[in-house]
Amino acid sequence: AQKITQTQPGMFVQEKEAVTLDCTYDTSDPSYGLFWYKQPSSGEMIFLIYQGSYDQQNATEGRYSLNFQKARKSANLVISASQLGDSAMYFCAMRVGLQGAQKLVFGQGTRLTINP
């Protein structure tokens, strides 16, 4: 079964600290993609970062980096120097399926709260 698991329902972090949001996945497909999206209270889904299963290096986008450990099937999101505006729901997602029939499977999400 293709599944994304986020085991942290909520995380509380002090402003300016780094935070790691956990994500593990399960798939038998040799080719897949992993995503992180941020959903603030307004509801929009904001794309943060992408990691392809064949990418040799961990993806980075500004303060976001993805700690991709293929053997452990984990794709944790690391946010450095957290800011108050980082408070939101964070969803890990996996692209599954063949070209032309691809879809995203989402985890249950982690609510991140940044404290001043």
Next chain:
Amino acid sequence: GAVVSQHPSRVICKSGTSVKIECRSLDFQATTMFWYRQFPKQSLMLMATSNEGSKATYEQGVEKDKFLINHASLTLSTLTVTSAHPEDSSFYICSARPPQGSGRSTDTQYFGPGTRLTVL
């Protein structure tokens, strides 16, 4: 700026009426768009994949006669909730995937801002 728009952002309707939600791709021509539903404090669940010029592909358990999807152009997909009932109240969000040659990664889905539907 926004890559995908949705209209309306919020709708309240009476039970038994039909509601149409529009999803527009603003930055590229999207041959494939997706419709998701999100209940409060839950994750996004894919309802259907909308393909331009052909029938939508519905996920298991989603009633195709209740949730009508029309992808009539490369920039517009619509979701019509027919004979809506209170249990259909939810946050509906669409996404679009860029085609090859658009200058954007074809791996990434770009989401609209969502539509909050309340059925009384």
